[in-house]
Amino acid sequence: MVKKTIPDYPRGITFEQVWAALMETRERQEAAFKETRKERERQEQREAEEKEYRERREAEAKEYRKQWEAENKKYREQQEAEDKKYREQQEAEKKEYQERQERREAEDKKSRKRMKELDKRMGYLNNRFGELAEHLVAPGIVKRFNELGYHFDLVATKGATVYGDDGKVKAEIDLLMENSETIMVVEVKVEPAIKDVEHHIERLKILRKARNRVNEKRKILGAIAGAIFRPDAKKATIEAGLYVIEQSGDTMTINMPRGFIPGKW
Secondary structure (H helix, E strand, C coil): CCCCCCCCCCCCCCHHHHHHHHHHHHHHHHHHHHHHHHHHHHHHHHHHHHHHHHHHHHHHHHHHHHHHHHHHHHHHHHHHHHHHHHHHHHHHHHHHHHHHHHHHHHHHHHHHHHHHHHHHHHHHHHHHHHHHHHHHHHHHHHHHHCCCCCCEEEECCCCCEECCCCCCCEEEEEEEECCCCCCEEEECCCCCCCCHHHHHHHHHHHHHHHHHHHHCCEEEEEEECCEEEEEEEHHHHHHHCEEEEEECCCEEEEEEECCCCCCCC
C-alpha cells in the first residue's frame, strides 16, 4: 500500500505579497490608461487627417468649379463668335446666291430667246433631214451593204413607222432595208451620241416585238449612220453589235473592226 504525501500549503498571505499584487494591478491600469490615451491620440490624428482631407477636397472642388466656369465662359464666348461669323457668312453667301440667281435668270432669258430662234432653224433642218437620208445617205448605204452580200431588194428611203396594238406610234425608222432573210434598220444622225445607240436598241426591240405578232421570222439587224462620229459613240455602237456607217467624202463607208459580229434581234 502506497502512502500519500500531502504537500504543505502556506497558512496566510504576507504584506509583501499583497503590496506586490497591488503594484502589479496599478501598473496594468496605468498601461491600460496609457494605451487608451494613445488610442485617443490616434483617433484625434485620424479625425484631423480626415478634416484636412475634406478641406483639401473642398478646395480642389472649388478650384475645379472655378476653372470649369472660366472654361465654359470662354467656350460660350468662342461659340457665340463662331455663330456670328457663320451667320455673317451665310448672309454673304445668300446675297451672292441671289446675285448669281439674278444673273442666271437674265442669261436664261437670253438663252431662251436664242433657243427659240434655234428651234425655228432646227425645225427647218429636220424637215430637210428626211430628204438628206433619201437622196444622199440611202444610196451609199444600200450599195455598201450589198457589197457585203446582203443584196437588199426592198428599201424604204422615206422611213417607216411602227405601230402598237393600241394603234399608237411606238417607233419611227429613218431607213429600212429588207431581203428574204434580213431586215436592216438604220438610224441616221448628223453627229450620233451614246444615247442614240441606246434609243436605237430600244427601236429594234420594238420592231422585233411588232414583227413577232405577225409571225415574222426574219432576223433584224441595226446600224447607225453619221456624218461625224465621235470615238466614244463609235465604240458604244460597235459594242452594241450595230454597224457603224460613216461619211467619207462624197460616199458612205461601213466601219467594221476585226472580229465584229453584228447583233441580231
